[in-house]
Amino acid sequence: MxxxxxxxxxxxxxxxxxxxxxxxxxxxxxxxxxxxxxxxxxLPAPATASEGQTFANTAAASDAFEIESSRLAASKASSAEVKRFAEEMIKAHTDSTAKLKSAAAQATPPITPDPKLTPMQQQTLTDLGGKSGAEFDKAYVAAQVNAHQMTLDALKAYSADGDVPSLKAFATELVPIVTAHLNMAKGM
Incomplete structure (x- = not known):
């Protein structure tokens, strides 16, 4: 009051x-x-990130994590299937990053996604870096299932209730793509 x-x-x-x-x-x-x-x-409370900015940052960090963890897999995985999946993830998440930047630029005012990894994502990368062979493959696939599930949840939520139309359309477009990636990871 x-x-x-x-x-x-x-x-x-x-x-x-x-x-x-x-x-x-x-x-x-x-x-x-x-x-x-x-x-x-x-005194006024410090400014907090808007819902759109928060979503854009989450999506950017997700893409960055997928790309970095998949680069590790491209060089460390022992399974050809895991290596193929990793290459697909690098391409798909590089494309997703470009779409995210475009959607964020259409916001009023424009939003600049921040791809800073969360502490959990950074720790997962560090853990993956210390593994090799079949142990790496198993940990990478588990990380992919977890990351894609969290991303899918964020996309569905923003698709339903997002406040920036261009980001909402981006989220809606990515739901079936991330669902397919999640199912691929679960099937490995």
Whole structure:
């Protein structure tokens, strides 16, 4: 309630100033009755990422993880099937990144996806880097199932309730593609 009163008082003062009128003294606004201990609480909260920005960052990090983990698989996997899957993932997620950037650029204002990996994604890459042969193959496939399931969940949620039309269309377009990747990974 205090924040709403401060916000309303600030808007009123700005509106009167813009019209060339002097605002009423601060003592007449309800927000002025706050004591000094409320000053910190009255400060605006730091800006948080919009829903669209958060989704774009999640999708970008997912693509980055898929590409990096699949590059490891292309060189470390012992199974030809795993190596083929990895090559497909590199291509598919490179394409997905380009589509994401295009969809994000169409937002108003434009969004720049941040592909920074989550700590979990980074730890998974580190763990994969320490494995080889059949042990690597098993860990890579498990990581792919997990990553694709999490990505599919995020895409479905944004496709249903997203706030940026171009990103919502991107999410909707990718649902069947990521579903196919998940099923491929589960089948290995």
């Amino acid at each position: 205090k924040h709403a009163l401060l916000f309303a008082a600030s808007l009123a003062a700005l509106g009167l100033t813009a019209c060339g009128k002097e605002p009423e003294p601060a003592a007449s606004t309800p927000a002025a009755t706050l004591d000094a201990t409320d000053d910190a609480a009255a």
